[in-house]
Amino acid sequence: MLSAQNISKNFITDNKVVPVLKNVSVDIHDGEFVSIVGRSGSGKTTLLNVLSTLVRPDGGELHYGTENLSALSEKRLNRLRQSDFSVIFQFHHLLPYLTVLENTLLPFMQSVRPVKKAAMEKALGCLERVGLADKADRLPGNLSGGEQQRVAIARALVKSSKVLFADEPTGSLDKGTGEKIMGLLSELNNDGLAVVMVTHDPVYAKMAGRSVHIEDGVIV
Amino acid sequence: MNILTIPMRNIRRKPSKTLLLLLVFSLGVMSIVALYEVSQVVGHSLEKKLTAFGANIIISPVSEKLSVSYGGLHMGDMLFDVHDLPEEETVAAIRSIALNDRLSAVAPNLVTMTRVNDTAVALVGVRWKDERGIKSYWAPKGTFPEKPDEVLVGSKAATKLQLKAGDRLSLLGRDFTVSGTLYDTGSDDDTVIFMNLSSLQELQGKPGATSFIEVAALCAGCPIEDIVAQLQEKLPGVEVKALQHVINQRMASIHFVQNLALTISVVILVTAAAMVGLSMMSAVSERKKDIGILRSLGYGKPQVFIIFCLEAGLIGMLSGVVGYLGGFGASFQVLEFLHMAEGGTPIFSSTHLLMAAGLFSLVTVLAAVYPAWKGAGVEPSAALVAL
Ligand SMILES: Nc1ncnc2c1ncn2[C@@H]1O[C@H](COP(=O)(O)OP(=O)(O)OP(=O)(O)O)[C@@H](O)[C@H]1O
Ligand SMILES: [Mg+2]
Numbered sequence: 001m002l003s004a005q006n007i008s009k010n011f012i013t014d015n016k017v018v019p020v021l022k023n024v025s026v027d028i029h030d031g032e033f034v035s036i037v038g039r040s041g042s043g044k045t046t047l048l049n050v051l052s053t054l055v056r057p058d059g060g061e062l063h064y065g066t067e068n069l070s071a072l073s074e075k076r077l078n079r080l081r082q083s084d085f086s087v088i089f090q091f092h093h094l095l096p097y098l099t100v101l102e103n104t105l106l107p108f109m110q111s112v113r114p115v116k117k118a119a120m121e122k123a124l125g126c127l128e129r130v131g132l133a134d135k136a137d138r139l140p141g142n143l144s145g146g147e148q149q150r151v152a153i154a155r156a157l158v159k160s161s162k163v164l165f166a167d168e169p170t171g172s173l174d175k176g177t178g179e180k181i182m183g184l185l186s187e188l189n190n191d192g193l194a195v196v197m198v199t200h201d202p203v204y205a206k207m208a209g210r211s212v213h214i215e216d217g218v219i220v
Numbered sequence: 221m222n223i224l225t226i227p228m229r230n231i232r233r234k235p236s237k238t239l240l241l242l243l244v245f246s247l248g249v250m251s252i253v254a255l256y257e258v259s260q261v262v263g264h265s266l267e268k269k270l271t272a273f274g275a276n277i278i279i280s281p282v283s284e285k286l287s288v289s290y291g292g293l294h295m296g297d298m299l300f301d302v303h304d305l306p307e308e309e310t311v312a313a314i315r316s317i318a319l320n321d322r323l324s325a326v327a328p329n330l331v332t333m334t335r336v337n338d339t340a341v342a343l344v345g346v347r348w349k350d351e352r353g354i355k356s357y358w359a360p361k362g363t364f365p366e367k368p369d370e371v372l373v374g375s376k377a378a379t380k381l382q383l384k385a386g387d388r389l390s391l392l393g394r395d396f397t398v399s400g401t402l403y404d405t406g407s408d409d410d411t412v413i414f415m416n417l418s419s420l421q422e423l424q425g426k427p428g429a430t431s432f433i434e435v436a437a438l439c440a441g442c443p444i445e446d447i448v449a450q451l452q453e454k455l456p457g458v459e460v461k462a463l464q465h466v467i468n469q470r471m472a473s474i475h476f477v478q479n480l481a482l483t484i485s486v487v488i489l490v491t492a493a494a495m496v497g498l499s500m501m502s503a504v505s506e507r508k509k510d511i512g513i514l515r516s517l518g519y520g521k522p523q524v525f526i527i528f529c530l531e532a533g534l535i536g537m538l539s540g541v542v543g544y545l546g547g548f549g550a551s552f553q554v555l556e557f558l559h560m561a562e563g564g565t566p567i568f569s570s571t572h573l574l575m576a577a578g579l580f581s582l583v584t585v586l587a588a589v590y591p592a593w594k595g596a597g598v599e600p601s602a603a604l605v606a607l
Contacts, residue, residue: 045604049601049604052516053600054516054599054600054601054604055601055604074520074521075520078518078519078520079518080518081515081516081517081518081600082517082518082519083518087516089513089604093513094513095226095229095510095513095514096233097229097230097232097233098225098226098229102221102225102229105221106513106514106517107517107518108221109221109222109223109225109226110223110518110519110520110523111222111223111523112222112223112224113222114221114222115221115222120221155517167604
């Protein structure tokens with residue numbers, strides 16, 4: 001479904017070109033749960049961001065279904081981000097001045113057309129599913145880190161995303177909360193959502209169907 | 221819940237910052253509105269006051285002038301075909317023009333020459349009320365005439381004829397009393413004797429006749445050419461002449477007041493807009509991550525641009541409404557302070573209110589264009605930057 005071929009990405013630090021991804025090729029299949037593991041600085045986050053279209057690669061090709069994402073218009077890319085792809089960031093995923101419900105519905109608030117009632121009901125259902133129905137009207141500022149992450153997951157659900165990208169979703173959480181998030185992710189994966197997750201934790205990595213090892217920008 | 225929710229919520233998030241911005245911009249709008257209202261009233265009353273310094277349109281019969289010299293001897297200018305204007309009809313015609321409300325005074329005059337103790341002097345018949353409406357700078361030693369057999373003597377004429385208030389003199393065979401003499405005016409008025417128009421018409425055997433009619437028109441609201449054209453239309457075969465130098469001087473003073481107000485307004489507006497622009501600029505760099513989140517959720521550059529513009533526009537609209545109401549109220553205080561409250565009152569208009577709201581939201585949106593464009597350029601990866 002999502003296929004990356006010969007992806008390369010360089011960063012420029014101190015006027016030197018540093019290759020971070022070197023001819024990386026990965027395939028993510030429908031409904032798959034893939035974990036990306038490797039040492040710190042090996043290029044995991046960079047790979048995940050290239051896959052989720054947030055960072056443009058310097059070389060190689062990215063295909064989603066039959067579409068070549070590297071050649072896609074900005075508009076079509078936006079549509080993909082709006083519907084098929086969801087990203088859970090490690091720290092920052094919510095607009096602090098919107099309520100939990102509004103944050104969940106953010107993908108549907110792009111025009112002056114009001115959010116449909118059906119979408120609103122669906123959002124409440126998804127918040128229910130991540131266990132936050134009673135906090136729908138709260139502002140993110142008084143939610144815990146794990147709760148904020150769950151709001152981002154609920155948002156991915158409302159969108160009916162096909163792929164969920166998560167960069168160390170449990171990284172900033174305590175053990176118990178981390179396990180809850182992982183439980184939620186595998187549950188959603190069982191329902192057909194493909195999950196691509198960067199993690200340091202070998203236990204969580206094993207929960208994924210497949211692990212991709214990356215070392216110094218090369219898959220091993 | 222739609223795209224408007226985002227800027228509205230953000231405005232509410234930092235109430236103190238929003239309030240401060242709102243306050244500054246509202247104060248700006250308020251000063252502009254108050255300046256505008258006051259300058260309207262001041263300009264208007266200034267013009268009314270200036271009108272008191274003489275007529276700016278002269279209506280006279282058409283005549284043909286001929287300079288005659290014969291045998292090397294200059295025989296002066298001769299006027300042919302001098303007809304008098306019928307007072308009642310002409311005044312009625314003048315008063316019937318569409319721009320009648322712009323005419324502040326209409327003063328008929330009849331002029332003739334006579335001799336007093338072998339000294340030639342001009343006699344001018346006037347309607348006291350109308351004439352004084354045009355020449356409010358007149359100040360008499362003594363009093364203004366009230367009875368038909370009283371006259372007012374110009375300063376130079378008084379010196380020459382050795383006349384003072386209370387003196388009696390004979391004019392065209394009738395006895396008159398000098399009710400007062402004028403202080404120097406520096407104008408033609410100094411050399412003549414003024415009397416009641418009806419009395420002069422009677423003595424001349426020309427009932428209802430006038431030589432010319434002076435008109436004082438207010439031209440702040442409309443060009444003098446329109447008034448002249450309308451008068452000409454009502455008075456075919458009569459000469460209607462605008463005293464351009466008088467009008468230009470007057471309009472220059474009024475335009476000065478209005479231009480001053482305009483200049484100050486522009487300065488205030490630019491300053492306030494710069495404040496909004498600066499605040500939007502810092503808002504954009506403060507919220508790079510927010511923009512990254514929106515972009516990662518599929519918001520395009522136009523949407524991000526619109527969100528920031530809307531945010532600024534909302535502030536502009538609110539300030540426009542608050543500032544207009546405040547400025548309107550303040551203009552009364554200012555007029556009172558300037559002792560001009562009786563010069564006219566600003567008139568509330570909901571159209572102006574809407575225009576102010578529209579105009580100032582436009583200004584703030586324009587001020588936000590550059591920051592918003594900057595914001596739209598933020599890439600989705602901005603959301604990835606760790607705290
Ligand atoms: N925007 C950037 N500019 C310059 N260098 C960067 C940038 N992002 C990442 N790098 C460099 O690229 C390399 C890989 O970074 P990346 O974030 O992908 O590593 P990672 O495997 O996710 O590490 P970690 O486990 O610590 O999160 C690192 O050496 C990092 O310093
Ligand atoms: Mg990383």
